[in-house]
Amino acid sequence: MKARVHITLKNGVLDPQGRAIAHALTGLGFAGVGDVRQGKFIELDLAETDRSKAKASVEAMCAKLLANTVIENYAIDLVD
Amino acid sequence: MKARVHITLKNGVLDPQGRAIAHALTGLGFAGVGDVRQGKFIELDLAETDRSKAKASVEAMCAKLLANTVIENYAIDLVD
Amino acid sequence: MNDQAAAKPAITPEPAITPEIVAEHGLTPDEYQRVLTILGRAPNLTELGIFSVMWSEHCSYKSSRRWLKRLPTTGAVVIQGPGENAGVIDIGDGQACVFKIESHNHPSFIEPYQGAATGVGGIMRDVFTMGARPIANLNALRFGAPEDPRTRHLLAGVVAGIGGYGNCMGVPTVGGETNFHPAYNGNILVNAMTVGLADKDRIFYAKAAGVGNPVIYVGAKTGRDGIHGATMASAEFRDDSEEKRPTVQVGDPFTEKLLLEACLELMATDAIVAIQDMGAAGLTSSSVEMSSKGGLGIELDLDLVPMRETGMTPYEIMLSESQERMLMVIRPEARESARAIFEKWELDFAEIGRLTDSGLLVLKAGGRIAAELPVAPLVEQAPVYDRPTEPTAPARPLRSESVRAIEPIAALEKLLGSPDLASKRWIWEQYDHLIMGETVIRPGGDAALVRIPGKAKGLAMTTDCTPRYCFADPKLGGAQAVAESWRNLTAVGARPLAITDNMNFGNPERPEIMGQFAGCIEGMREACLALDYPVVSGNVSFYNETNGKGILPTPVVGGVGVIDDVDKAISIAFKAAGEAILVFGATIGHLGCSIYLRELLGREEGAPPPVDLAAERRNGDFIRGLIAAGRLSACHDLSDGGLLVALAEMALAGGIGAEIALPANLAPHAFCFGEDQGRYLATMPTEAVEAVLAEAKLAGVPARFLGRTGGLALTVAAGNTISLTKLAAVHETFLPRLMAG
Amino acid sequence: MQAAVVVFPGSNREQDVAKALGAVMGHAPHMVWHRDSEIPKVDLIVVPGGFSYGDYLRCGAIAAHSPAMREIMERAKAGIAVLGICNGFQILTEAGLLPGVLLRNACLTFVCRNVGLKVESSQSLFTNGYAAGQTLSIPVAHHDGNYFADDATLDRLEEKGQIAFRYCAGDGTLAEEANPNGSARSIAGVFNETKNVLGLMPHPENAVLPLQGSVDGQPLFRGMVEALS
Ligand SMILES: Nc1ncnc2c1ncn2[C@@H]1O[C@H](COP(=O)(O)OP(=O)(O)O)[C@@H](O)[C@H]1O
Ligand SMILES: [Mg+2]
Numbered sequence A, B: 001m002k003a004r005v006h007i008t009l010k011n012g013v014l015d016p017q018g019r020a021i022a023h024a025l026t027g028l029g030f031a032g033v034g035d036v037r038q039g040k041f042i043e044l045d046l047a048e049t050d051r052s053k054a055k056a057s058v059e060a061m062c063a064k065l066l067a068n069t070v071i072e073n074y075a076i077d078l079v080d
Numbered sequence C: 001m002n003d004q005a006a007a008k009p010a011i012t013p014e015p016a017i018t019p020e021i022v023a024e025h026g027l028t029p030d031e032y033q034r035v036l037t038i039l040g041r042a043p044n045l046t047e048l049g050i051f052s053v054m055w056s057e058h059c060s061y062k063s064s065r066r067w068l069k070r071l072p073t074t075g076a077v078v079i080q081g082p083g084e085n086a087g088v089i090d091i092g093d094g095q096a097c098v099f100k101i102e103s104h105n106h107p108s109f110i111e112p113y114q115g116a117a118t119g120v121g122g123i124m125r126d127v128f129t130m131g132a133r134p135i136a137n138l139n140a141l142r143f144g145a146p147e148d149p150r151t152r153h154l155l156a157g158v159v160a161g162i163g164g165y166g167n168c169m170g171v172p173t174v175g176g177e178t179n180f181h182p183a184y185n186g187n188i189l190v191n192a193m194t195v196g197l198a199d200k201d202r203i204f205y206a207k208a209a210g211v212g213n214p215v216i217y218v219g220a221k222t223g224r225d226g227i228h229g230a231t232m233a234s235a236e237f238r239d240d241s242e243e244k245r246p247t248v249q250v251g252d253p254f255t256e257k258l259l260l261e262a263c264l265e266l267m268a269t270d271a272i273v274a275i276q277d278m279g280a281a282g283l284t285s286s287s288v289e290m291s292s293k294g295g296l297g298i299e300l301d302l303d304l305v306p307m308r309e310t311g312m313t314p315y316e317i318m319l320s321e322s323q324e325r326m327l328m329v330i331r332p333e334a335r336e337s338a339r340a341i342f343e344k345w346e347l348d349f350a351e352i353g354r355l356t357d358s359g360l361l362v363l364k365a366g367g368r369i370a371a372e373l374p375v376a377p378l379v380e381q382a383p384v385y386d387r388p389t390e391p392t393a394p395a396r397p398l399r400s401e402s403v404r405a406i407e408p409i410a411a412l413e414k415l416l417g418s419p420d421l422a423s424k425r426w427i428w429e430q431y432d433h434l435i436m437g438e439t440v441i442r443p444g445g446d447a448a449l450v451r452i453p454g455k456a457k458g459l460a461m462t463t464d465c466t467p468r469y470c471f472a473d474p475k476l477g478g479a480q481a482v483a484e485s486w487r488n489l490t491a492v493g494a495r496p497l498a499i500t501d502n503m504n505f506g507n508p509e510r511p512e513i514m515g516q517f518a519g520c521i522e523g524m525r526e527a528c529l530a531l532d533y534p535v536v537s538g539n540v541s542f543y544n545e546t547n548g549k550g551i552l553p554t555p556v557v558g559g560v561g562v563i564d565d566v567d568k569a570i571s572i573a574f575k576a577a578g579e580a581i582l583v584f585g586a587t588i589g590h591l592g593c594s595i596y597l598r599e600l601l602g603r604e605e606g607a608p609p610p611v612d613l614a615a616e617r618r619n620g621d622f623i624r625g626l627i628a629a630g631r632l633s634a635c636h637d638l639s640d641g642g643l644l645v646a647l648a649e650m651a652l653a654g655g656i657g658a659e660i661a662l663p664a665n666l667a668p669h670a671f672c673f674g675e676d677q678g679r680y681l682a683t684m685p686t687e688a689v690e691a692v693l694a695e696a697k698l699a700g701v702p703a704r705f706l707g708r709t710g711g712l713a714l715t716v717a718a719g720n721t722i723s724l725t726k727l728a729a730v731h732e733t734f735l736p737r738l739m740a741g
Numbered sequence D: 001m002q003a004a005v006v007v008f009p010g011s012n013r014e015q016d017v018a019k020a021l022g023a024v025m026g027h028a029p030h031m032v033w034h035r036d037s038e039i040p041k042v043d044l045i046v047v048p049g050g051f052s053y054g055d056y057l058r059c060g061a062i063a064a065h066s067p068a069m070r071e072i073m074e075r076a077k078a079g080i081a082v083l084g085i086c087n088g089f090q091i092l093t094e095a096g097l098l099p100g101v102l103l104r105n106a107c108l109t110f111v112c113r114n115v116g117l118k119v120e121s122s123q124s125l126f127t128n129g130y131a132a133g134q135t136l137s138i139p140v141a142h143h144d145g146n147y148f149a150d151d152a153t154l155d156r157l158e159e160k161g162q163i164a165f166r167y168c169a170g171d172g173t174l175a176e177e178a179n180p181n182g183s184a185r186s187i188a189g190v191f192n193e194t195k196n197v198l199g200l201m202p203h204p205e206n207a208v209l210p211l212q213g214s215v216d217g218q219p220l221f222r223g224m225v226e227a228l229s
Helices: A016-027 A051-066 B016-027 B051-066 C002-007 C019-024 C029-039 C045-054 C105-110 C112-128 C149-169 C253-267 C282-294 C314-319 C332-344 C375-380 C408-416 C467-472 C474-491 C511-530 C595-601 C613-628 C643-654 C668-673 C686-699 C724-740 D014-025 D067-077 D087-094 D151-159 D218-228
Strands: A002-009 A033-046 A072-079 B002-009 B033-046 B072-079 C078-080 C087-090 C095-103 C133-143 C173-180 C189-199 C214-219 C272-277 C297-301 C325-330 C348-356 C360-365 C368-374 C439-441 C448-451 C458-464 C495-504 C535-541 C554-563 C580-584 C634-637 C658-660 C680-684 C703-709 C713-716 C720-723 D003-007 D030-033 D044-047 D081-085 D101-103 D111-119 D135-142 D146-148 D163-168 D187-191 D197-200
Touching: A002 A051, A002 B033, A016 A033, A016 B033, A016 B051, A016 C253, A033 A051, A033 B002, A033 B016, A051 A072, A051 B016, B002 B051, B016 B033, B033 B051, B051 B072, C019 C029, C019 C045, C029 C045, C029 C368, C045 C282, C045 C314, C045 C368, C045 C375, C087 C495, C087 C535, C095 C112, C095 C458, C095 C495, C095 C554, C105 C112, C105 C149, C105 C189, C112 C133, C112 C149, C112 C189, C112 C253, C112 C272, C133 C149, C133 C253, C133 C448, C133 C458, C133 C554, C149 C173, C149 C189, C149 C253, C149 C724, C173 C448, C173 C458, C189 C458, C189 C495, C189 C554, C214 C253, C214 C282, C214 C332, C253 C272, C253 C332, C272 C282, C282 C297, C282 C314, C282 C325, C282 C348, C282 C360, C282 C375, C314 C360, C314 C368, C325 C332, C332 C348, C360 C375, C368 C375, C408 C595, C408 C643, C408 C668, C408 C713, C408 C720, C408 C724, C458 C474, C467 C474, C467 C511, C467 C554, C474 C495, C474 C511, C474 C554, C474 C613, C474 C634, C474 C680, C495 C511, C511 C554, C511 C613, C580 C613, C580 C686, C595 C668, C613 C680, C613 C686, C634 C643, C643 C658, C643 C668, C643 C680, C643 C703, C643 C713, C643 C724, C680 C686, C686 C703, C713 C724, C720 C724, D003 D014, D014 D044, D014 D218, D044 D067, D044 D087, D067 D081, D081 D087, D081 D218, D087 D101, D087 D197, D146 D187, D151 D187, D163 D197
Parallel strands: C095 C535, C133 C173, C297 C360, C495 C535, C658 C713, D003 D030, D003 D044, D044 D081, D081 D197
Antiparallel strands: A002 A033, A002 A072, A033 B033, B002 B033, B002 B072, C078 C087, C087 C095, C095 C189, C133 C189, C214 C325, C214 C348, C272 C325, C297 C348, C360 C368, C439 C448, C448 C458, C458 C554, C495 C554, C580 C680, C580 C703, C634 C680, C658 C703, C713 C720, D101 D146, D111 D135, D111 D163, D163 D187, D187 D197
16 A cells, blocks of 8 residues: 655644745746745555555654654655 | 645656655554655635636646646645 | 832732742742842842843852952963953954854753854854854754764764754864763753954953943843743753753744844944843843943833744843843934844844933833842842852872783774764754865864955864863863864864853752862863963853763863964875874873773773873973974874874875884784873874974973875884775775664 | 855855855855845856755745846856755756756765766866866765766766766775765766856865865865866
């Protein structure tokens, strides 16, 4: 099964990257661009077929490696 | 309205980060991790309220700046 | 003043101050009493927050001040000693070198990448605040045991963070040191040093002047970053503090690069009266520092502060540690020209207040007074503690007979691959150490050497400390740290000028820790005096302690020296085959506290090698003379690991082997791995040896012929040999293997 | 000969290259701030190394859309020489002036060290100071130098002699270990089809003085100045 993980900065954590993008878009003439936040999108192929087991192990992956839980949140969807 | 953009590497484009993640996960003892791909997830606040107009302008942002279409695909969802 | 304060009390509604709130702000009941006396009333929360950060260990140096006074801070080259954002020394030709070291230990343990990155950003701001362009960065790192599960993650993050920030700023990171020891498992050390260059007559200070002059905020916007960072850096870790994490500061090196260029552009004009970066305790310490130094009052309208988040309270605005911000006082007529410069660099520029003659810090928000505090007492009446000290018990000297002998080559092979002696290439290749194009001696040797643009002369720089010596004998260890940095500068041919220091210790409320601190300071004092090597800046980091277990006392010394002609400088690398190898300084084979003892025999004991400052100076001055006269081809000071380790490093650096003989009067392992101080290894053409030995004798500098360079192997006392290929493999594998997991 | 160095917010090797160029030209190049879409009439435009716009989003992506870049594209099409070094190379690829892209280094870490470089072609105004096949020692200092293009593109580049430099071992042989960032076919620098645009990751501007440990970057600047004077 496949796991799709979204990793985003916690609220209030500075996102220089997002700010630079917003600034650049405005510079390119796109009007009305407000706040921009950039996160990561990670897709994993898993051998695991049991949904709940897969969920648990991806949870662990996020906590251990994929996300920096000090400043980032993560969200997991499973697709089979 | 809000736009959520997923930017992913095209097939065949090598993904050093994705590969490193897969390797690290296996090293951490997670079994059955296959291919891993890392992409970007960008959230934009837009002043635009008209769906189709918003869609069109985000399309243009992706083509022009947010994605490098030589190696990347993009997908756009709008949420209001 | 108190009456005034009473007349218009702060009226922004905020929770009443309870003993719990006071405690949460790290103020003792006595300290709070002092606040009440100063104000003649109870503070509101914002005012309490301001007191708590200004009186935190980090900002007030309340436990260390009394001891820091002992350090020699004056000398012929000193333009500005401790007390400003960074130290300033005269390097001739109308130029000044501005440098300082700063710790970011706790933040780096919590979030290694951002903690280290913002540490580098902070120290660079300290240096360019004074009008200097940063020309080099260094860093001193201490991690826990390599096998500790956290070490790899912390090391990877810290190195990436230092590189990520410094590389983007375009400042070369040219040196540092990295050690591992279980004592740092729960408290790593990340000390960052920046060296900058300025015109002697264009140094900028924080002293505010000119009642009515505008107070200008420039740089990044203010968010809720790292609120209470300053108080955090002053509180001992408990395991759960990994849980209740404060908002971590995130660094934006891109914005800092713009801030650097904008500030230097403005500093080329005469717009600036005073300038102060917003570091720990951001707007609070910068505004208080500027006004107190100028003996003036300051009035800020917090509604004018550029904000990144909505609904921030005065408390949050004053305590935010958002990065890449500066506070300036400028001449009113320069307003528009100054604004234009910051707008060109796409940075915020906001006039948020003015200087007053009231002697008060007055904060307005929403048309009300959010805080009103007398500036002078806030600074001058900050608590100062004379904490009880308990001297470290003298270590029992260790008889070298009691130290098992291991065949030198076999021992060398193990030592060169051990954590502290293994190559740190994996680290410094992640730092851009070549940008600016002036790096003459790169990382991997003794001191780094950076040429001064457009001149023949260069600045040598190094960071050094041997914590295991400091633990066994704080006074000796303090002296040794200063002496080793002096020696590293000398080994490349530079004249050591001055130091900056970063005192990393445990909980100062424990007498034995204060004893270590006092001891190290005394030792540093003696060495600085003996070597004419004053302290011009520094930083203290206490509470590096988890669950009552402190780190090894780690007084890191950052030394800076000058060489008149960089073409005369020499590196550690062997340059040619068939050259003579000499050792200068007395070798008696002192193995107490040695790496040999720890790494090969698992023993951390004995007294550290004695430091004879007179000999140190004699030997160093002699070596420097030889280098200046172009009579040496390579030189390396002897430190961790001793003679054979240094010889191997020289051979590996030059890709040329060597053969040396062992003396009859000393046990091989003592001769090869003893850590006697004040020594150098050097190479020279054979013809030169006789004269050099004679001159050394005259100068009272012990010197002895060891052997010759040549071949592709290291050979000790005919027979025992190892190929450079094999040595290089051992030397270069440790870190890459550790980091690959 | 006249040259311009275009400075973006976050550029940081503009002085290094200005010094290296100035030394051979005998006078300093124009330093052009990115917002001035007016670039003076020059024979060579340099896009220097650094972290333009913090390397945010993708290295070079944001700078590639600045007014200055639009002007540079015009000049390049008109045959003016354009040199992109490191971040400059990334910007030129993002702008479509050069084929391929530069991905994160295969090792994932920033790499700063002298590398071996093999000169693939001396037939250009940039490389005429070298002999084809010559090996050089030049520093790299980047996080994203992993050159990537599809095989068809790579084949075409090879056929048309558009590969300027390859990473190599000291003896000139191409080897995995000698490739610091995982670049496809060890490619370190490429020309556009008309060879008036060169992009490369290594920093010849940091290898022009003896004190820098190598002067192998010298011929590049000397060659350019001779060709363009
Ligand atoms: N964290 C670091 N950053 C940059 N360079 C480092 C770091 N750690 C070690 N080095 C470099 O590795 C070399 C060896 O360090 P060290 O053993 O401390 O030298 P010494 O014993 O002469 O003080 C030095 O050139 C030093 O600059
Ligand atoms: Mg040394």
